[in-house]
Amino acid sequence: MDLNQDQLLEIDKLTKYIKQMEGIVRTSPNPDQVARVKRELQKYREKLKTLYPDFDPSQHHVEDLRSELGLDGGGGGKARANSGGGESEGHDILDKFPVAKASPNCQDHDVNFLATILHVIQKEYWPAISEQHTRMDFSLNQERDTVRHHLDTALRNLKILTETIEEYAQAEKQDFREQLLKMKNKQTRVFLFETNDMLRLLREFMKKVAADIHQNGSGIQNKADRIQFNAKFEDATLLEGYTIRDAVLEFMELLDQTIAQLRLPQLKQGM
DSSP: OOOOHHHHHHHHHHHHHHHHHHHHHHHOOOHHHHHHHHHHHHHHHHHHHOOOTTTOOTSHHHHHHHHHHHSSSSHHHHHHHHHSSSSTTTTOOOGGGGOOOTTOOOOHHHHHHHHHHHHHHIIIIHHHSSSSTBBOOOHHHHHHHHHHHHHHHHHHHHHHHHHHHHHHHHOOOOHHHHHHHHHHHHHHHHHHHHHHHHHHHHHHHHHHHHHHHTOSSSSSOTTTBBOOOOOTTOOOOOTOBHHHHHHHHHHHHHHHHHHHHOOOSSSTTTO
């Protein structure tokens, strides 16, 4: 079956998602999470079967398909034959950031994924739109402060959750473990859904910033400036040399892909 580059890229994303979900189903101690992931897993498998009817993901490992199509980095295969040769061509922004554990004993993929993205935003993307680098008018500046408050809340919720996860992993008394398990499950839900809402709020703010830049408005006063981080005070390096405009567009793309991959419903309307 001949595939074009867009189809190969879609299969690459689908097989990665399926691998992640299969890992969660195998290792998660949370029955509710396993049930939720199994439902999502079935949807992705059906989508992959529709895209590539010669392969049945419910009967075979997706690694076999990745190997057949040359998506495993092993060389050869249809992906390499059909690509333009550029190693980074078509890669998602999310591919830049391998998912790391939120804490040593955190096995929840969604928590680990969101924790990774929050740290990336905090370290690499927020500094680019902070007042040190992006000059905004009064109205946008106020909105930026509000969004920053929600980001800080998400980071605090993550810290609380990971502390509970580690405490649960080390607890020995059964009654105490049961209490901690209830806390952990509740905190996990709060973290996931509130952070999802925060990301949507942040995306709406970034859309306003991008619209002002595209319309050559007065909200952003240094659209064409190139970002230069101060290594003495900032750890950010990823967007060094970007214009404010390009940094905003990449930040929006990161948010879009994160929200799409997370696939959680909104708790609040209008985000």
